[in-house]
Amino acid sequence: MLSxxxxxxxxxxxxxxxxxxxxxxxxxxxxxxxxxxxxIQNARTRSETESLLRGLQLARQEAISHNANVQxxxxxxxxxxxxxxxxxxxxxxxxxxxxxxTSPVTLTESTGAGVYRFGSDGxxxxxDPNAGASFTSIDVTSNTLTGSDARNLRxxxxxxxxxxxxxxxxTDAADLRVCP
Numbered sequence: 001m002l003s004x005x006x007x008x009x010x011x012x013x014x015x016x017x018x019x020x021x022x023x024x025x026x027x028x029x030x031x032x033x034x035x036x037x038x039x040i041q042n043a044r045t046r047s048e049t050e051s052l053l054r055g056l057q058l059a060r061q062e063a064i065s066h067n068a069n070v071q072x073x074x075x076x077x078x079x080x081x082x083x084x085x086x087x088x089x090x091x092x093x094x095x096x097x098x099x100x101x102t103s104p105v106t107l108t109e110s111t112g113a114g115v116y117r118f119g120s121d122g123x124x125x126x127x128d129p130n131a132g133a134s135f136t137s138i139d140v141t142s143n144t145l146t147g148s149d150a151r152n153l154r155x156x157x158x159x160x161x162x163x164x165x166x167x168x169x170x171t172d173a174a175d176l177r178v179c180p
Contacts, residue, residue: 063118
């Protein structure tokens, strides 16, 4: 028969080993916390940007599908999509986004218009595309991060009505994230 022999050292984890592991884990968490906070804030900026982009795309899509002028009205971080002229085929109150609480980001419009109107063909009709610019933009900037930590973004809308997100910090023209 085989006898079982258990060594004193193989019996388990000592209290000192457990304390050392907890101290090491605490140090690693403390070192990673600032990076994690920055990542969370940049994720919030990205989320606000994507919400705005979805609203603009929705307004354009509704304009084409209802064959009418549809506008996105921007009020701070809140927006709503409505027909410019309410009718049986184009109702009011199509879509809306309302937020509550304080915001980690600020939206800054290049035109200050607050209203983005799309014609029945999906083209941008307000802000006035004949004013000389080939696109309009809305900057989404962090309220809490500064410098290289902040990953601020921009939503651009072309005269044709296409909206996309770009990164104003990117300068390489070959990079798809570059802003026009």
